[in-house]
Amino acid sequence: MSLKIGVPSKGRLMEKTFDWFGARGVKMARSGSEREYSGGVDGVQGIELVLLSASEIPRELSAGRIHLGVTGSDLIRDKLADWRSQVVEVAPLGFGHADLIIAVPSAWIDVETVDDLDAAAAAFRREHGFRLRIATKYHRLVREFLTAQGVADYQLVDSQGATEGTVKNLTAEAIADITSSGETLRANHLKILSDGLVHASQATLFAARGAGWDAEARTVLAQLAARLGVQAEV
């Protein structure tokens, strides 16, 4: 096998990925039992399927241990420093849509935009003596967004789950999190800032710049790209 492709190992993301490749004549399937994390690829010779947790795929791409990988565009941007120097975006796959947004309590009738958040943060720091806390697990993406917007007097606090509850629990004043429908936000009395879209994420096929791209791997990539109808220049 000369070209390794990393694919999410379970759930809808895996099924949708298999569907996407299948619709283009590249059949992916798990081998053996439901529980075994290995699989095969039919339709193009020389491809090895590697089943991985979606959150580990950025790291594996970065290390060059897989040539290609399917994962959320948000994870690549957040986990990899200078991501464009490490991976190439081959094709957006059109599923797994989720928006990374900034949300504040709906009761904050004076805050609609990032600009308002910045002003509220200044007043909050004067009043409380510490910087306004934004709970998130997407530290790099959110910080880069707020820096580019020139927001000051805030701090990011880490939240790995149930982020929508942090405001009510008084561990943060605002949140930056992934949402697809906004249901959970509303249920927790939060609203999205009108210009608070940090990143619109979707499942995406990436190629690793640092993988072993010998002549054989390049040939397989060219065949695969032709079959998928995408451009792949690594």
Add this chain to the structure above:
Amino acid sequence: MTTRAAIRAEAERIFAAFKAAGAVAVEADTLLSAEILLDLYGEDIRARAYVTQDPLHGEMMLRPDFTVPVVQAHMQGGAEPARYCYMGEVYRKQDHLGPHASEYLQVGFEMFDRAAPEAADAELFSLFNGLLSPLGLRPATGDIGILMAAVNGLSTTPRRKAALLRHIWRPARFRKLLDRFSGRAVVPEARLGLLDRLRTGDADPAPMIGLRSEAEIAARVSALVEDAGTPPIAAPEAALLYDLLTLQAPARAALSHLRGITPMLPAIEPAVDRFASRLGALERHGINPSELPFVASHGRSSMEYYDGFVFSFHGAGDGPPVASGGRYDALTAVLGQGRSIPAVGGIIRPALVTALREAMT
């Protein structure tokens, strides 16, 4: 090939020159409390400094610069006036692949002096200029104090002035605010809708959650409504500020330009006088103000503490400056807990000096 030994030797040469200029050599910790740095620089510093965890002292940062620890040490009991020099590594996390070093030597000089700040500015600049002159560098100077004085002198509400001053080091946001306050930018849709709802009181009553109280929200609501009724900054005054933001000329020409606009913006007069007295002092050190480049906005996007004279020395290309520095009076007030002292300082990067020297031979 520049070796560590060559860089160290260059650093020692600069360090000796600083000591010869009357500075006391000081040491600083490598691990600094993250809290103080975060409070000063904001969350952005996390992207630039290495953060680590101490079991007893909590979050610590690998020293991203010497200014903070040196100022802290001085404020805790240094004699006045004082001049210090230091030599050591600083650590800067790099988020992009490229030629920027994440660990490098800095040699620095800091002066704490109440008597004659402009003379101190000039002495520091000329000391750096003399040490670096064989390298044929391009100097750049600026004065954030003039810009701050101009903002303070605007005929608008204290709230608008405070908002502009808060973002003086973030040029893009500053520009946005100025555009809005001077009526050059259209009011965004979201803001209009928000004001509408606030005026009619037609907001959805949502449950209060979190630490930010109803009173804090009400205070900002009245501030927003008041601001919406505030007339824009008068066009001629705004034009002067825009002009100042883009002012770029040899220092002497910049001074006559500033003298020319002072009658229309009288609040900048003391800052312009200080600029003039600094140029006089520089001239006495043999630096010709007719040739010294001056950019009014210089140093605004680097570190968030310079509030007066700023300078840097650049090689060819867009690499980092070989040397940089400036005045940071307000920082001493923040770190001095009630006490403050006018202060100016700067650093040289011996690795860049060594590389330039080797390229010349």
